[in-house]
Amino acid sequence: MNDACSLSERILGSIADAVIYADRSGKIGRWNQACVTLFGFSAQEALGQGLDLIIPEHLRAAHWRGFEAAISSGSTRLHGRATLTRAVRKDGGKLYVEMSFALVGDGQGAVQGSVAVARDVTLRVEQERLARRSASAGA
Structure with a gap:
């Protein structure tokens, strides 16, 4: 089990997401380390903090409604889709x-928490917006 845990930690520390x-x-x-790179908070700064740390203020109410619904129902609305x-x-x-989001259980089916995997797509979104603006300006 110790080797599996250390392997899991090495994997989480190595992936780009x-x-x-x-x-x-x-x-x-x-x-994980990719969170540090993406969001700028060290693990020491983030651990023990609430998720509001990275959620824009205007999205917090909707986030918490969805989070609490998933935790209480044992199911996410998106079912793993990004x-x-x-x-x-x-x-x-x-x-x-x-x-993408998933719930993490305790082995007996009780929800312990959730895991999210994130990647920065800012450049792609901005390029798509620019392309749409260019297309509508030329129309």
Whole structure:
């Protein structure tokens, strides 16, 4: 089991996607190196904090409604499909992220928390917007 745990830690530390685990109350319990790169908060700064750390203020109410519904029902609305959303960095900068979510159980079926996998898609979103503007300006 120890080798499996250390392998899991090495994998999470090596992948390019941000992996965030939050307990049932929304407190961050896992923050991999890609999170540090993406959001700018060190693991020490993020661990134990609420997810509001990276959620823009105008999206917080909707986020918490969805989070609480998933935790209480044991099911996510997106069923693992990625969704585009906004996030905020430590320096206050906004970014677009593509995120997928899953619930984490305790082995007996009780939800312990959730895990999110995120990647920065800001450049892609901005390029798509520019292309749409150019197309509508030329029409």
